[in-house]
């Protein structure tokens with residue numbers, strides 16, 4: 635599933651292709667892909683609008699339109715975006731098409747005729763929506779109520795996301811380190827791959843209690859998260875599963891230290907990388923480099939049950955808010 639570096643790469647590829655373009659029309663073949671407002675209103679609201687800027691928040695693409703509107707695209711597991719000349723033959727996994735005026739297309743080409751911005755999504759978990767932007771820049775939720783990203787934590791690469799801020803947030807957490815990193819309300823954009831990579835770099839066990847770190851360990855984790863994210867963006871993300879950006883895939887998958895390297899030698903100590911299941915997802919680590927303190931070892935079973943219950947509760951409250959689902 636695309637995480638912060640993959641969605642950032644998609645945004646950076648998309649920006650030169652669509653910034654300045656005007657949307658002429660919208661087509662879809664599967665209504666649920668349009669999350670807000672209802673499809674007919676969505677089509678009315680995008681028609682004639684100009685795409686001013688392409689950015690990212692958490693694991694969403696955020697396209698600023700004129701008139702303080704925002705086109706938000708949640709790519710989820712298999713969402714892909716392509717910009718091609720209108721009329722290009724595509725497969726049945728394209729569920730939304732926006733017709734744009736002439737301009738650049740993928741692969742450094744250009745067309746004077748209309749273009750298509752295609753949203754292709756094999757697993758069909760991705761969603762798009764039009765939202766409003768408040769005077770202070772905040773993206774509003776459905777029907778201009780609340781905030782679209784109100785349940786999301788800070789961006790780990792933002793300038794104001796300092797070690798001090800990270801520390802303050804971490805010390806309030808009672809869960810396991812891996813579970814905490816994956817919690818989008820703690821920090822936004824970290825998923826399974828980069829949580830495992832960050833913890834290996836910081837030499838911290840995924841099951842360690844988040845509030846048990848000493849200042850040096852907190853600093854290591856802060857630097858590891860930001861370092862891994864920056865490196866992954868430089869390498870255009872990890873091409874695993876269906877991920878590809880508008881101008882092609884990434885190379886980070888060839889530079890991962892633990893993710894999906896179960897049994898392979900640890901690049902630090904040579905011992906085999908281990909895998910355990912945490913919240914029904916694979917967690918990869920080196921049990922030699924990432925030691926679990928005795929106090930956490932004895933509480934492991936209890937905590938695993940507790941964290942499962944917590945995420946079930948969170949799932950309910952998130953859907954009641956009408957905000958993004960957990961892990962999104």
Ligand SMILES: [Zn+2]
Nearest residue numbers: 900903920923
């Ligand atoms: Zn090791």
